[in-house]
Amino acid sequence: MNTAKNIQVGDELPTITRHITQGKMTLFVDQLRHRTNIMSPEDFHTQFGIHFDEEFARSKGLPSTVAQAFQPYAYVSELMTNFFGEGWLRGGKLEMSFIKMVCPGDRLDVKGTVKEMIPEGSISRIVFDVWCENQNGEKVAVGTASGLRKRGVS
Amino acid sequence: MEKGLKWEEVNIGDRCGPIEYVITSEMIDGFANAVEDYNDWYMKGSPFNGRIAHPTLTASDQDVLLISKWGSAAGLHAKQSSEFINPARLGKKITVTGEIVDKYIKREKRYLVLEYLAVDEDGREIVRHRKTDVYLFEGGQGE
Numbered sequence: 001m002n003t004a005k006n007i008q009v010g011d012e013l014p015t016i017t018r019h020i021t022q023g024k025m026t027l028f029v030d031q032l033r034h035r036t037n038i039m040s041p042e043d044f045h046t047q048f049g050i051h052f053d054e055e056f057a058r059s060k061g062l063p064s065t066v067a068q069a070f071q072p073y074a075y076v077s078e079l080m081t082n083f084f085g086e087g088w089l090r091g092g093k094l095e096m097s098f099i100k101m102v103c104p105g106d107r108l109d110v111k112g113t114v115k116e117m118i119p120e121g122s123i124s125r126i127v128f129d130v131w132c133e134n135q136n137g138e139k140v141a142v143g144t145a146s147g148l149r150k151r152g153v154s
Numbered sequence: 155m156e157k158g159l160k161w162e163e164v165n166i167g168d169r170c171g172p173i174e175y176v177i178t179s180e181m182i183d184g185f186a187n188a189v190e191d192y193n194d195w196y197m198k199g200s201p202f203n204g205r206i207a208h209p210t211l212t213a214s215d216q217d218v219l220l221i222s223k224w225g226s227a228a229g230l231h232a233k234q235s236s237e238f239i240n241p242a243r244l245g246k247k248i249t250v251t252g253e254i255v256d257k258y259i260k261r262e263k264r265y266l267v268l269e270y271l272a273v274d275e276d277g278r279e280i281v282r283h284r285k286t287d288v289y290l291f292e293g294g295q296g297e
């Protein structure tokens with residue numbers, strides 16, 4: 001179904017599933033450290049501790065550590081890269097709202113359905129409704145994503 | 155010193171950055187491991203003359219921009235948008251600059267909106283991001 005020629009409004013992309021673990025959440029925070037050398041380890045902990053230190057997160061009134069919103073954001077980007085390839089990396093647009101916390105132990109299903117197809121010369125901009133929902137069927141992040149695809153190219 | 159971004163001290167039009175870093179294989183690998191996305195274009199090579207970074211890698215530069223200017227990030231991550239213009243290639247230096255483009259109160263919550271742009275060493279625009287945070291103020295953040 002992955003050509004601009006044969007897809008239709010309402011078509012669904014293959015779902016991506018991610019199991020959220022503390023290990024992955026910590027890795028996600030850790031990849032930030034290379035860009036935060038302006039911060040002491042103590043300040044880094046103050047800023048980002050809710051993502052990797054459960055006791056600290058509870059002291060902030062949270063039920064547990066929480067994942068950074070950029071994690072589900074990255075999963076949606078993966079969904080789009082899988083579909084569009086270069087048309088996502090050069091011309092992709094993503095807009096999301098984060099409506100529910102994501103915690104260790106959650107399972108996220110990352111989904112997209114075709115919302116609209118807009119001709120742009122020899123290519124099409126294909127717009128998707130995208131969202132991530134947890135194991136209870138609750139949406140944790142919702143939005144739209146679009147990318148460019150040559151018409152009829154598989 | 156009291157740490158933290160103070161609502162009254164942040165104004166529309168305030169600029170932050172630049173921050174600079176080079177895209178390394180460790181960065182690409184670290185991000186891939188964190189999000190479990192091992193696309194060949196990140197891990198092996200791409201049509202863009204070598205390995206590239208995950209397109210959302212630069213998104214969290216927002217925190218770094220705010221911290222570099224005001225000493226802390228803003229708070230709860232409410233919304234994010236991005237326009238992906240070109241891939242960020244392995245070995246390229248990335249420069250990121252930002253600007254506060256909106257600041258408002260809605261339903262008794264305070265919001266800050268930062269737009270930020272990543273450009274590579276060749277002047278190629280990589281990504282334009284826009285992040286909306288619900289402003290919290292205890293010196294730390296919670297997304």
